[in-house]
Amino acid sequence: MDASRLAARLLDVIEHDILPLTAQGVARGNKVFGAAILRKSDLSLVLAETNNELENPLWHGEVHTLKRFYEMASRPGTGDLIFLSTHEPCTMCMSAITWAGFDNYYYFFSHEDSRDAFAIPHDLRILKEVFGLEPGGYRRHNAFWDANALADMVAAAPEPEQRRMKAQWRRILDTYAELSTRYQAGKSDNDIPLN
Numbered sequence: 001m002d003a004s005r006l007a008a009r010l011l012d013v014i015e016h017d018i019l020p021l022t023a024q025g026v027a028r029g030n031k032v033f034g035a036a037i038l039r040k041s042d043l044s045l046v047l048a049e050t051n052n053e054l055e056n057p058l059w060h061g062e063v064h065t066l067k068r069f070y071e072m073a074s075r076p077g078t079g080d081l082i083f084l085s086t087h088e089p090c091t092m093c094m095s096a097i098t099w100a101g102f103d104n105y106y107y108f109f110s111h112e113d114s115r116d117a118f119a120i121p122h123d124l125r126i127l128k129e130v131f132g133l134e135p136g137g138y139r140r141h142n143a144f145w146d147a148n149a150l151a152d153m154v155a156a157a158p159e160p161e162q163r164r165m166k167a168q169w170r171r172i173l174d175t176y177a178e179l180s181t182r183y184q185a186g187k188s189d190n191d192i193p194l195n
């Protein structure tokens with residue numbers, strides 16, 4: 001599959017399918033993390049979802065997406081699917097993706113971004129405290145899956161696609177910055193354990 005075409009499609013799904021759901025979720029008091037599942041064959045969307053930790057602290061964007069996926073009456077096999085996460089999955093979510101049988105995931109923001117730009121340090125703290133790993137210390141290519149940073153794919157894309165994707169990247173960053181500010185301003189009122 002053409003990596004540049006895939007990156008362009010994943011950016012579109014973040015901007016047009018995940019972000020509108022996340023804006024609604026943040027308005028209710030949830031975190032900014034979202035995810036989606038697409039078919040490898042034609043890159044069509046199976047479903048998108050967003051964080052719902054107010055209902056259950058395990059409903060991270062990724063796990064909430066998987067919960068909805070397994071509620072579908074019929075669904076493709078996970079071997080035929082792409083898993084997209086707006087943020088590099090935490091250890092719970094990367095395990096959930098593994099147990100569900102995906103052989104890949106793609107993400108927009110890194111663990112370091114979650115800590116530095118979103119004031120959500122929990123992914124890296126869990127990696128360090130539970131597993132003794134420094135940032136980036138997990139195996140991104142292993143027997144189960146390959147982890148792919150969208151940033152690397154955009155950086156490797158030819159022009160003029162790269163320029164177009166970078167403009168879209170900035171729009172997406174701006175939207176997340178607003179949503180993050182809104183979440184952080186209201187989070188002292190919620191009872192999410194790691195908020």
Ligand SMILES: [Zn+2]
Pocket residue numbers: 060061062089090091092093094
């Ligand atoms: Zn997670």
